[in-house]
Amino acid sequence: GAGVSQSPSNKVTEKGKDVELRCDPISGHTALYWYRQSLGQGLEFLIYFQGNSAPDKSGLPSDRFSAERTGGSVSTLTIQRTQQEDSAVYLCASSLGAAYNEQFFGPGTRLTVL
Amino acid sequence: KNEVEQSPQNLTAQEGEFITINCSYSVGISALHWLQQHPGGGIVSLFMLSSGKKKHGRLIATINIQEKHSSLHITASHPRDSAVYICAVSGDSNYQLIWGAGTKLIIKP
Numbered sequence: 198g199a200g201v202s203q204s205p206s207n208k209v210t211e212k213g214k215d216v217e218l219r220c221d222p223i224s225g226h227t228a229l230y231w232y233r234q235s236l237g238q239g240l241e242f243l244i245y246f247q248g249n250s251a252p253d254k255s256g257l258p259s260d261r262f263s264a265e266r267t268g269g270s271v272s273t274l275t276i277q278r279t280q281q282e283d284s285a286v287y288l289c290a291s292s293l294g295a296a297y298n299e300q301f302f303g304p305g306t307r308l309t310v311l
Numbered sequence: 312k313n314e315v316e317q318s319p320q321n322l323t324a325q326e327g328e329f330i331t332i333n334c335s336y337s338v339g340i341s342a343l344h345w346l347q348q349h350p351g352g353g354i355v356s357l358f359m360l361s362s363g364k365k366k367h368g369r370l371i372a373t374i375n376i377q378e379k380h381s382s383l384h385i386t387a388s389h390p391r392d393s394a395v396y397i398c399a400v401s402g403d404s405n406y407q408l409i410w411g412a413g414t415k416l417i418i419k420p
Contacts, residue, residue: 228406239397239410239411239412239413240354240397240408240410242407242408245406245407247406253406253407288353288354290354298359299344299356299359300344300356300408301356302346302353302354302355302356303353304352304353305353
């Protein structure tokens with residue numbers, strides 16, 4: 198079956214603009230994660246959705262970042278008033294359930310803020 | 312001190328060599344993950360293990376829970392194995408993964 202997909206694959210935007218990044222998880226996966234990877238750095242946890250539970254937003258770096266997951270499937274990560282330090286690859290992953298489950302990653306969205 | 316530490320940070324070897332990448336952790340875990348990231352590519356999960364040893368093709372992962380240590384081995388290494396290998400752990404009571412910094416592996420032909 199299809200893996201995790203993300204769109205767009207690349208996004209170039211100007212400082213101060215809002216951007217939306219989309220993630221389509223694997224069908225049937227109830228858990229969805231967003232990560233950020235800056236150039237040459239490791240992964241940084243942003244947010245976690247599990248079923249209908251309230252999301253864990255503890256990793257969001259500022260209130261300019263928000264995410265939602267509609268119908269327990271597709272997720273959108275929104276960055277408002279983008280800054281140059283937001284430039285990174287944004288990765289989405291999904292897994293069958295909550296803890297201990299293998300995460301399947303999407304190809305990522307490379308965001309460049311000019 | 313990071314909760315998950317990998318060594319070496321960088322590793323360059325010749326094709327055919329046996330490769331070992333190490334991961335040590337300092338927290339209680341429910342599972343340990345090994346993942347692979349190719350340059351410019353996505354991340355692929357290689358193994359998830361909580362005890363013993365797993366093998367997939369030329370890749371072998373072992374974990375020693377008592378010593379809080381895991382190793383990833385690659386036998387008969389090939390240039391296509393060149394990638395960043397990442398160790399991550401699932402905490403006892405937390406779904407979040409705690410990530411190692413990664414080991415950049417280059418296999419020369």
